[in-house]
Amino acid sequence: MPEPALLTSRFTTGEPTIGAHFVRAALAGAVRLGHDPVPLLQTARIPPLLPGDDRARVTPEQFTALVRAVRRTTRDEFLGLGTAPSRPGTFAMMCHACVGCPDLGTAVDRAVRFYGLFPGGPALALEHGAEEAVFAVRNDLRRLPEGRFLAECALVVWHRLASWLIGRRIALRWAEFAYPAPPYAAEYGRMFGCPVRFGAHRTGVGLARHWLSAPLLRDEAGLTDLLRRAPADLLRRRDYGTTVTEQVRGALAAALREDHRPARLPEATETAARLAVSPATLRRRLAAEGTSYRRVKDQVRRDAALASLAAGRETTAELAARLGFSEPTAFHRAFHRWTGTTPGSYRRLSPAPAPTSTSPSGV
Template sequence: MTEPMGFTRWAAAHHVRAALVGARRRGVDVAPLLERAGIEEHALADEHGRVPAAQFVALTKALWSALDDELLGLCSAPLRLGTFAMMTHAVVHCSPDLRTAVRRADRFYRLFPAGPRFSLTERDSVARVEFDLSDYDDPDRFAAESLLIVWHRSASWLIRRRIGLDEVELGYPAPPHALEYGLLYGTTCRFGAAATAVSFDRALLDQPVVQDEAALRAFLRRAPWDILARMDYGQEVSAQVRRLLNQALGAGAEAPLPGPEQVAARLAVSPQTLRRRLSAERTSFQQVRDQLRRDVAVSALARGDTSIEELSARLGFSEPSAFHRAFRRWTGATPRSYQGSYQEANRDATASGRQASRSA
């Protein structure tokens, strides 16, 4: 199973809370939905809290069923279940390239009162897709974030290649969780822009749609997991680098994290070739390594099964202070406060359970 997208292996608590807004607005009792997904409500109270991504996916499915709305009650009218599936059928079978697929998807959704609205423009070497969010009642910006993620992951899936975004423009002020936007989209995010849009290399629009009926059935069967996934198509050099680094981390703390020269040797290319190929994918060895370090750190600290000092050494930092600086840059919190928030939540849950047992 692939690692979930910007959520990595975990979904931020504020995303989970935001996903429930539309259901609560419509009078749906969300407690049974959280229970069905295996999410304890106390875990959502911590601003730095996270829940396993698999539980977030399960909650999304439960909300879809309860609301019969793929937009989770955040738009002026519901988008009935099955609409996205019909759009993908229309796109996969009738689009020779990504350009045609994007335009066809836009025309399809305009048939529905609450369909997502987006428009494609091309100028020089840049392709830009702008999104119309005027019909969303979305105080937490969850619908806006989700729409961009769904578009980006679906488009990448169609051409079986991750689309590197040059810039993400957000037509609203920076939210409290703005630091996480870099994790969600993997590029520069500019708030307070005139519109909400993503920009990328125009040449990608010429890439052929390579998915077929069998792949589409599997894609829809796994939904929304693949939509919320950092998809690894296997052929990208960045994906190969990440796998090799992840294997090294799995070998234990005694095995140092390999550098670009060692990874290049494993891939049977020169360091210069590796650097050039990663640059063509709009990333670098440092970025791939830092993204993996971040994902592993967040997961380990949430589990609480290793000390910060051990984790720092395992991730190849020269000293814990360097790890502290990096983690704060990634998440906005220090490793100790992040880990402490989970320990506190677990203590509260244990105390609540004991109190309930005594009351019974």
């Protein structure tokens, strides 16, 4: 089962945070098996009441720690979300089975056959078309909402692993899901970096067929290094700039990393010039992706604030200044709008940092 991303060592990256719905999904299998979710949340420095608030969000670091805790507790790479557990080490053996293949298509076919030997998880398939290939999850995973989370993670980790194997980022043409759009559907575009649709007849992603003939560039030595951090590194969200929204987010996050205080986030006209488009074109393209410049800027500030408060390395006043707020009270109002609580309450509710594991297995 894939692990979501570790936050980079610098907490000012503006890396997107993760909604409470994904926290609930990650916990669901352990809860169904009778495990107490509170210690799991505390291990990840997530307030125990947070999953019940749909507005709440956590950092990638917190989410990764939660998934690791669930994996340790359930001894299941599927986090208890399948009909049968996937024993720790299964993913690593699949990677070893694939790394010696001559091309990506052969590797993916082998991965599909490998996981087909084990019941209880995503039923994977690689479909070949004349110009397009589809990597799909064919089963409904018990028709549970949390089972969708397992299917989505399977698609994400496959995409990242396949890109790593050929040494190039594979551009997905689309991602589709065999269930209605959830309230948090807007987050899927950031997860997959391509157009997304719901209510489809299957769950899968599409890519140009030529990617399957790409030769594998990785060897056993490289795989050994990858597996020291995997599967967390494969699910680490990398900003590939495949959408206008991601390009704008990258420009704003870069501004927050600059050393001067307060931060000066670029105006829409400046970002449009950087992207070599007119302001009107930028607004139109962002609207086509279901967002706006103001909304993206708000999200970048929100995610940077949550990352900082979870890390505990800045005072509230320092954080407000770094995010470009004219005064701390303005930051407090914005934070309450984002989360329904205050920065101080959010920080107090977070447990003390857990010791950092040095295990090479990543669990």
